[in-house]
Structures are given as structure tokens and as C-alpha cells.
Amino acid sequence: MQITQLNLPDRMIDLGVGQPAISLLPLEAMKTAAEHRLSQRDPSPLQYGTEQGNGYFRQALAQFLSQGFYTSVDPDELFITAGATYGLDLICTYFAQPGDTIFVEEPTYFLALHIFADRRLNIVSLPVDQNGLIIEALEEKLAEHRPAFVYTVPTFHNPSSVTLSAPRRERLAGLSEEHKFLIVADEVYHLLAYTVTPPPPLKTYDRGETVLSLGSFSKILAPGLRLGWIHAARPLLKRLTRSGLLLSSGGLNPFTSSLVLSTLELGLQDDHLRFLKNTYRHRSAVLSDALQEFLPPATTFSEPQGGFFIWLSLPAGMDTGKLRQVARPKNVNFQPGVNFSSRQGLQNCMRLCFVYYGSEDLREGVRRLAGVLP
Amino acid sequence: MQITQLNLPDRMIDLGVGQPAISLLPLEAMKTAAEHRLSQRDPSPLQYGTEQGNGYFRQALAQFLSQGFYTSVDPDELFITAGATYGLDLICTYFAQPGDTIFVEEPTYFLALHIFADRRLNIVSLPVDQNGLIIEALEEKLAEHRPAFVYTVPTFHNPSSVTLSAPRRERLAGLSEEHKFLIVADEVYHLLAYTVTPPPPLKTYDRGETVLSLGSFSKILAPGLRLGWIHAARPLLKRLTRSGLLLSSGGLNPFTSSLVLSTLELGLQDDHLRFLKNTYRHRSAVLSDALQEFLPPATTFSEPQGGFFIWLSLPAGMDTGKLRQVARPKNVNFQPGVNFSSRQGLQNCMRLCFVYYGSEDLREGVRRLAGVLP
Numbered sequence: 226m227q228i229t230q231l232n233l234p235d236r237m238i239d240l241g242v243g244q245p246a247i248s249l250l251p252l253e254a255m256k257t258a259a260e261h262r263l264s265q266r267d268p269s270p271l272q273y274g275t276e277q278g279n280g281y282f283r284q285a286l287a288q289f290l291s292q293g294f295y296t297s298v299d300p301d302e303l304f305i306t307a308g309a310t311y312g313l314d315l316i317c318t319y320f321a322q323p324g325d326t327i328f329v330e331e332p333t334y335f336l337a338l339h340i341f342a343d344r345r346l347n348i349v350s351l352p353v354d355q356n357g358l359i360i361e362a363l364e365e366k367l368a369e370h371r372p373a374f375v376y377t378v379p380t381f382h383n384p385s386s387v388t389l390s391a392p393r394r395e396r397l398a399g400l401s402e403e404h405k406f407l408i409v410a411d412e413v414y415h416l417l418a419y420t421v422t423p424p425p426p427l428k429t430y431d432r433g434e435t436v437l438s439l440g441s442f443s444k445i446l447a448p449g450l451r452l453g454w455i456h457a458a459r460p461l462l463k464r465l466t467r468s469g470l471l472l473s474s475g476g477l478n479p480f481t482s483s484l485v486l487s488t489l490e491l492g493l494q495d496d497h498l499r500f501l502k503n504t505y506r507h508r509s510a511v512l513s514d515a516l517q518e519f520l521p522p523a524t525t526f527s528e529p530q531g532g533f534f535i536w537l538s539l540p541a542g543m544d545t546g547k548l549r550q551v552a553r554p555k556n557v558n559f560q561p562g563v564n565f566s567s568r569q570g571l572q573n574c575m576r577l578c579f580v581y582y583g584s585e586d587l588r589e590g591v592r593r594l595a596g597v598l599p
Numbered sequence: 600m601q602i603t604q605l606n607l608p609d610r611m612i613d614l615g616v617g618q619p620a621i622s623l624l625p626l627e628a629m630k631t632a633a634e635h636r637l638s639q640r641d642p643s644p645l646q647y648g649t650e651q652g653n654g655y656f657r658q659a660l661a662q663f664l665s666q667g668f669y670t671s672v673d674p675d676e677l678f679i680t681a682g683a684t685y686g687l688d689l690i691c692t693y694f695a696q697p698g699d700t701i702f703v704e705e706p707t708y709f710l711a712l713h714i715f716a717d718r719r720l721n722i723v724s725l726p727v728d729q730n731g732l733i734i735e736a737l738e739e740k741l742a743e744h745r746p747a748f749v750y751t752v753p754t755f756h757n758p759s760s761v762t763l764s765a766p767r768r769e770r771l772a773g774l775s776e777e778h779k780f781l782i783v784a785d786e787v788y789h790l791l792a793y794t795v796t797p798p799p800p801l802k803t804y805d806r807g808e809t810v811l812s813l814g815s816f817s818k819i820l821a822p823g824l825r826l827g828w829i830h831a832a833r834p835l836l837k838r839l840t841r842s843g844l845l846l847s848s849g850g851l852n853p854f855t856s857s858l859v860l861s862t863l864e865l866g867l868q869d870d871h872l873r874f875l876k877n878t879y880r881h882r883s884a885v886l887s888d889a890l891q892e893f894l895p896p897a898t899t900f901s902e903p904q905g906g907f908f909i910w911l912s913l914p915a916g917m918d919t920g921k922l923r924q925v926a927r928p929k930n931v932n933f934q935p936g937v938n939f940s941s942r943q944g945l946q947n948c949m950r951l952c953f954v955y956y957g958s959e960d961l962r963e964g965v966r967r968l969a970g971v972l973p
Contacts, residue, residue, distance in 0.1 A: 230648060
């Protein structure tokens, strides 16, 4: 019986998996949090919650985020979601219509492309370099299109691991105000910073009430909780809280919110995030070192400064989709670059993830990968 | 700080509230369930779950529903949602497009009307009598329209409390197969049967893979859990499980599912449902008796056989929207009928709910209501 989303063959090392390992999940912390919350003789977390999310939870979350972002977060600018994906889904419903044009990065989060395709949105892609989304390319496309929104992963990008520089954040927010498009910033990796402090989330740069920043407990606590937030100006959040959907459901995850409130109050979330950052920083270095040791020099990548991923570029003309057919029988796998392209490009690239496996498997995976490279 | 969705003035008795009372929520059961589940040293409920929902949970749920429905439920025909509202939202995304026509009942669940309006669906309404949706009216409208789906509350209807008869269920399912429209059956009150055994849910009558039955733990356990299901044929469920949304999020509520699995395994859900049915059956009788005792004979209603509501009809020409302005200063409130109409009708009706208040408040509320009736 399949329990979790992932179902891997026994000896496979799948460096394409973008999930935390089961062994890293905070079972003890959640047990402590549940005991703490459910011993308080307060049944209100079991009732329909306020549409925006419980106020005490939003206060504690704002405090936690203010520390993590090094900038003040207003609890009234937080809307609690059932995960970042659900947040993105809500934004597609309430801020776009089928047939609308949206801009995405090339590469971009591959499952967001599926979501946008399901919504019949027209996708226009924008290139990315070492400092993130290239603003000049955005300006050019704005002369041709009027997008409903720009979808960006500004910090520790999925899959390319780059971070949008502070000056570009300023310019992106300015263009958004000037051209009246929304920015949907998928910032779920922001708090997983290993070797740098990234610029604050895009919401911080918002001048025209045009930025929706998506956050999630999936990357910092546990995916199965289905808990996240949208950080945005009040008028944007009101479009959500006054929707029929929210009036009918009440808050999107009040019970789980109340348990996660306990993880914040008891310092368990802080402890777990510290543990994850230490673990992932180490794994990131192990994967980088192994790639440098085993792969041919024509294969290039940048060492990640945070997040989950390394984006590997093979020589032009290589096809990682085909390479995967050779790799799988050798018990190694990865995400081919084409999955992250909205126009069948990036075929010489691949995404590797360093959070799912421990050091030995990471090194063995790279050894196997080197064995199938020509 | 507002904790729950509801925020009532102190002395108000609001018979319009359609929620369980805080005091009826199963805090001890959820505490026991959390201890049971989180002591099992299995962190998998914290991981991304399978898109359709955890298999063990679907098996236990199928067994529970088979008993409650008096008909066999296949776990592979269950898809786990984050509540019935979210289920309806998913159906709007994956089975309809803005501009599509849908059929609803008159009256219908008022917040579903908001959700459909947000989705820019064209609403055509169908009348209801003591045996539910009038099939001849549906047949007439099918000559004029080709709906994406018919939204119906077949059992212990919200707000009118009527139940669709078995022969009509057969005919509705037959028409759905013949005319190729979907049936979206909101069956969240089905298990709250007090004085009758209703016909099984509409899924049972499905012949052409056209029925989606929505269920929820909100009415039988706790709304704050945001946990429900869609009961439908596999090909319909695949549209959901293979969506970008589900591939990205994994299962919609794996952590809470795992705790509710414990309430099923430990018999806590059975106990709580029995408790709720006894409590609500009594409250239903108290409200019915009080209405007969205090209200003028021209005010008519049917005694509910299950669910949450009594639908009160005042003499034609009365306007319960205006009446509410007189009632509120007297500290009594209700849902005016017009809210449940997609065409500004039902102005002489009102919805009263008997699950939120205890006997004394119910009787006092009706006394106050009688005082403002002309």
C-alpha cells in the first residue's frame, strides 16, 4: 500500500527527488506540539477558523518570519494557506482567468507549469542568469504582453538555485507597480540559507500592492502538514478572504495551525530549522564536492547557497532526457532540464537534489551518474 | 483576537448559524487520536502523501462509510480532500470553465452560490419539493441548456432539509448518463440521520461515471480538521490525482488524515457520531416543538429527519430580509431565504439551524422570533 507520494525502486538513488527524507521529519516535535495544544482544554482549533487564519498563529508566524527575513512582517499581511501549492491555486482562481498570459522563468518549477497548463494560462518565459530573472528581458516582453502575473522563485531558485539580487528585486517591484501586473513570488526556500543571507522576500519591495509572496512549512517543518502562507498587502488578501470559497470553508487549516503554533511557541520550529540548515548545508557541500571529483570538467554548476538543488549543465547538444534512459538501469536518476522549460528547451541540463539522501548515497549517486556520462 | 469564523454579539441567539457548538467538538477524542498516531514512531504522515489520499485511511474510511451508507464503498473510489468546500473548488477547476452553465436547486446552499459566482459560472435553478429536486423541471431545462454539472444537496438538504427520493435518484443518474452532464452531490449531512434511513448517496446510483459525491468530517467530527472526500468512479478521480495541483502538493491533508485514521481505528468517530446524532435529534425536536408552540399557524415547516436545518415559510408577501432588521435588535437572528436563491426569490422563507444552541436557547430564540413576527 502506497503511503507517501514517492515510490522508489529498492536500489535506485534518485537525485531528482525534491523532498526531505522521511528520517528528517520532526515526529517528536509534532508529538510534543500536539500534547501541548490539545491539553489546553480549548476546542476552538476544531471549529471553522477565521478566513485569514487564526490571529495568534499569524502573530507568532509574523514574529518567526521577522527574525528569519531580517525585516518586519505584519501579521495582518499574512493569510494562512494549506500549503504553497494551494496558495498558488487560489491565486490562479482569484487573480487570473483562462486565456490570460503569465510570465514564468526559464527554467521554472516544473509542477507550476502543470498547474498553469491546467488553468489554460498562456505562458511566456523569461531567462534567468546568476542574479536571477533578467529584468531587461522582462521589460522587452512587457512591450508585447500584459501579463496577469509574473511567477518567480526569487530565492534559491527551483531548479537553478540562483537568487534574485536586491537591485533586481527593486526593479521588478517597480515594473510591477508601473505596468500593473502582479508578482507571484514562490519563496518556499528562503529560510533555508546556508552560506549567504539573501535579500528579503519580494513582499518587502512591494510599493503598489502588487506582490504576493508564497511561503510554506513544507520545507522547514513537514510537507504532510499542508500549511503555508501568502504574504501580501491587505487589499490583495481581501480578494481571498471574501471569496465564496473562504466564507464556506473558514480558515484553510485551523487544526494543524494550532499545533504548529505550539512548535513556534515552544521553540521546536526554531530547533528543527537549525537542524535542517546544518544537515542540508553539509549535504550540499558533499554533493558539490562529489560532482567536482567525479564529473567531467565540461559539466558545470554553481555551488548552491541555500535551498534544495544543484542545476547541472552538460555540454550543448547533450540530451539529459535520453541520458536518463541510460541512467535508470544503472540505478541513478535525476530530473531532466526539459521538465523545467515551458518551451522544450534546457535539454542539456539536469536538476539534482541534495536533501533527500545522506552523504554516502549522494557520493554513490554521483559515481553512478559519472559512469553514464559520455 | 478572533479565533473562530463566528463572532456573535453577547446576548444574540443567531438561529442562522450553521455550525456545531464549540462545546460539541471532540477535543478529547482528537487528543487520544494524536497520542495513538504520533506514538507509532512512523513519520510518514509528515511526508508528502499520495495524491489520492493514504491507502490505509481510504480503507478505514470506506469501511466506516459502508456501514453508514448501508452499501459497499470501494476505497479506490475515494479521493481525500481538505474538506467538502475544497472538493467543490477542485471540481470547479477541473470539470468546468468560466462561462459554463450549471444547474442548482432553488433553494440551494448559499455559499456554493458565491463559489460559483466567483468562478463566473452561469447559474440555472431548478425547483425542489418535499421529495427533493423535481426531475421534470430538470428535463425541461435540459432541452434548453447543456450544463457542465448539476449541483445538488440530495440528503437533508441545506437549507430545506428535504431528501431526494430513491426513484428520483435513479432518474437523475439516468439523465446524467443520457445527457452527459456531471452530478455534484453535496452529501455532507447524509450520516446525520435522526428519524429515517435515507437512500444511499448518489454515487451508488452512478451508471455512466458521471457522479461526484462530496463528503466531509466537518459535520461528523470537526470542521477545523479540513478533511473530506470525493466519492466517484476512478476515471473522474484521475482527473484530479493527475492534475498539476495534486502532483505538486501530494495528498491534500496527510497529517490530519493520519489522526482521523486513529479516530476510525479506535472507534472514536463512531462514538462521536452517535453522540452527535442523539444530541441533534433532540435539538431538532426541541426547535420543531417550539416553532409549533410559539409561531403563528400561517408559518409552516416540515420536521427535519436529519441534518442541521429547518426551513420556515412565512405567508407569501412577507420579506424575511426586512424582518431581520427588526429581529436583530431583539437579539434573534436567522438566514433570510433570499440568500439561498439564485434569482432573488424565497423572500418569505428563512433557514433556522438547531445544532449550534442547546434546548433553552432554541426555545428562547423562537420566543423572540415570535415576538417580531407580525
